[in-house]
Amino acid sequence: MNDTYDGSAYKSLSTEELKILTEQTRTEEMAEQMSKKKEVWKNLKRNLKALKGPRNILILGDLGSGKSSFINTVIKVLTGRYHSYVNVGNASCHITTCLQRINLEALWDGGDLANKPPNLPVLIDTIGLDNQGSTNASSAEGTSTTNSKLINLIINGKIPEDCDLLHAIKSFGKGRNVKELSADKTKAVDAIIVAIPADNAIIPQNLLEDIHKQATVEKRKVPVFCVVTKMDKCTTDPADEKEKKRTEIAAAIRIDPQRVLLCSNYQPNKPWDDKEDISILEFMCLICDPHITVIDSQRLEFEDPPIEKDNEQSRVQASSESEILGADFWDKAFRWAILAVTLAVVVTLMVHIKNIWSKDYKKASLGGLNTYCLILTGRNTPLDK
Numbered sequence: 001m002n003d004t005y006d007g008s009a010y011k012s013l014s015t016e017e018l019k020i021l022t023e024q025t026r027t028e029e030m031a032e033q034m035s036k037k038k039e040v041w042k043n044l045k046r047n048l049k050a051l052k053g054p055r056n057i058l059i060l061g062d063l064g065s066g067k068s069s070f071i072n073t074v075i076k077v078l079t080g081r082y083h084s085y086v087n088v089g090n091a092s093c094h095i096t097t098c099l100q101r102i103n104l105e106a107l108w109d110g111g112d113l114a115n116k117p118p119n120l121p122v123l124i125d126t127i128g129l130d131n132q133g134s135t136n137a138s139s140a141e142g143t144s145t146t147n148s149k150l151i152n153l154i155i156n157g158k159i160p161e162d163c164d165l166l167h168a169i170k171s172f173g174k175g176r177n178v179k180e181l182s183a184d185k186t187k188a189v190d191a192i193i194v195a196i197p198a199d200n201a202i203i204p205q206n207l208l209e210d211i212h213k214q215a216t217v218e219k220r221k222v223p224v225f226c227v228v229t230k231m232d233k234c235t236t237d238p239a240d241e242k243e244k245k246r247t248e249i250a251a252a253i254r255i256d257p258q259r260v261l262l263c264s265n266y267q268p269n270k271p272w273d274d275k276e277d278i279s280i281l282e283f284m285c286l287i288c289d290p291h292i293t294v295i296d297s298q299r300l301e302f303e304d305p306p307i308e309k310d311n312e313q314s315r316v317q318a319s320s321e322s323e324i325l326g327a328d329f330w331d332k333a334f335r336w337a338i339l340a341v342t343l344a345v346v347v348t349l350m351v352h353i354k355n356i357w358s359k360d361y362k363k364a365s366l367g368g369l370n371t372y373c374l375i376l377t378g379r380n381t382p383l384d385k
Ligand SMILES: Nc1nc2c(ncn2[C@@H]2O[C@H](COP(=O)(O)OP(=O)(O)OP(=O)(O)O)[C@@H](O)[C@H]2O)c(=O)[nH]1
Pocket: 061, 062, 063, 064, 065, 066, 067, 068, 069, 070, 087, 088, 089, 090, 091, 093, 094, 095, 096, 097, 126, 127, 128, 129, 229, 230, 231, 232, 233, 263, 264, 265, 266
């Protein structure tokens, strides 16, 4: 028996019947999507309700990676309205050059206030970070690169909204350090979303490394997520190819693949797939999960280790060595003394011999005695006077 379905049931349908069937399937699909969307919204609201306050979500990524477009897309999905809240460019030069905080609370549709969930997040748009800015570690500060310095300041809420970030990047690039800035705890970042465009085959590895370090190695540990933008430009269509991309990027950022959203940002001139709504809502639901939080890590206090047995032994050995060195000194001093006396005797003998040779016997005996006196008393005692 042949298991393959040849579609004969559809072949027998008229065009009109086929049209009705297609419409029916579409309606069923839409109903299913609506109910799924409702469910995800319910979960998101539950998560937002459980938060202590609105989360500050920072979007980081390379120049033109779709950060601003993603923010506009999220706003559209959450509020139902599209507006270019943050300026979108053409990926050829920096469009976002300041820190821009978009408070979703303030953008909520006025007509649906009763349904407004609490603690709607604040999305933070920022300047595109070039991968090159993660390779210029200054020797004076060890491993700090331009990007890591800037990310660190933003994460800790030290950058004011009107700050010229292009100027800051240039100054860091010249090896200059910023003067002490005060931290605003209400502006500190609670989650990071890294935007990576799907159409770019090169993953900005150095930038990702800097983000990873600033988010996980520093004292304030911030959960990291990723959005792979421009999926509509990606030619890898089969589902398993997309999943491969998700896994590859997750590994590069060192996060769980579940924290990676594959997305096509909303484009005003292109049709919008409602399925995107659900995946973006699910993604926001995960970022606003009350169990996934920042950890302000404490550092243990340490003291110097006690002197170990081995150290004690080496200390005793060292002191005995120094004693040996002392003994060595006296030994040498004694030898020098012997040498000096021998030398004196030899000189005296030579004087004696000289006097005897010149037949001055009296001088010879007295001269010898005077030399001895000089050596023994340290004074020149003329015995012949
Ligand atoms: N096809 C497509 N184009 C996108 C998508 N996301 C962004 N773009 C386009 O990519 C370009 C750059 O987008 P932006 O949102 O300005 O990127 P950015 O990261 O904010 O750029 P900078 O602020 O300059 O760093 C714009 O032309 C967008 O229309 C997407 O998902 N699909």
